[in-house]
């Protein structure tokens with residue numbers, strides 16, 4: 001395959017390579033396999049209540065295998081607490097029914113410059129280790145005639161963060177969602193985050209952070225990009 005050849009072919013190749021590796025060979029490398037969160041076709045066959053019951057049973061088994069005494073007063077409720085937290089809170093973004101309802105408005109002010117919502121704090125979880133990713137997202141768009149409530153930008157970030165994630169996918173999911181909602185290519189997303197799987201275990205690097213970006217349409221213009229970066233830097 002020539003360099004710069006079809007990206008689809010490259011993608012298929014990289015998928016083949018990923019599938020041929022064992023999880024020991026992949027190790028701590030965080031591979032990114034696509035825009036969509038990999039879900040089973042029957043992902044919502046169980047109700048939330050059924051899922052919580054099942055997760056509580058299974059989590060109790062994990063604790064039991066580790067030798068923890070589930071009769072202890074402090075530990076007894078942990079399986080139910082974890083199950084509720086998974087479904088109702090930290091992984092609630094897996095379920096499309098929890099997607100924020102977004103109302104769009106006409107751009108009455110005729111504001112046609114970029115709008116930047118910066119320093120949106122989010123908590124996510126790494127899908128390879130199920131430990132937290134903590135960071136800030138900066139999102140920007142240039143209205144094509146429609147505008148969105150500022151708090152909705154925040155809610156869209158939180159929705160996609162509440163999934164087992166890799167940072168590259170989180171960044172792209174937010175970017176593509178905003179492009180679709182706002183009917184414009186002119187969307188940018190920058191995420192700066194710490195991964196606890198890097199700081200609290202593994203290589204135990206407490207100072208590194210990961211920065212990812214999504215630049216659509218006008219944000220590929222160096223001048224627009226410089227303007228955005230200046231707003232975020234302050």
Ligand SMILES: [Zn+2]
Nearest residue numbers: 126128129197
């Ligand atoms: Zn990880």
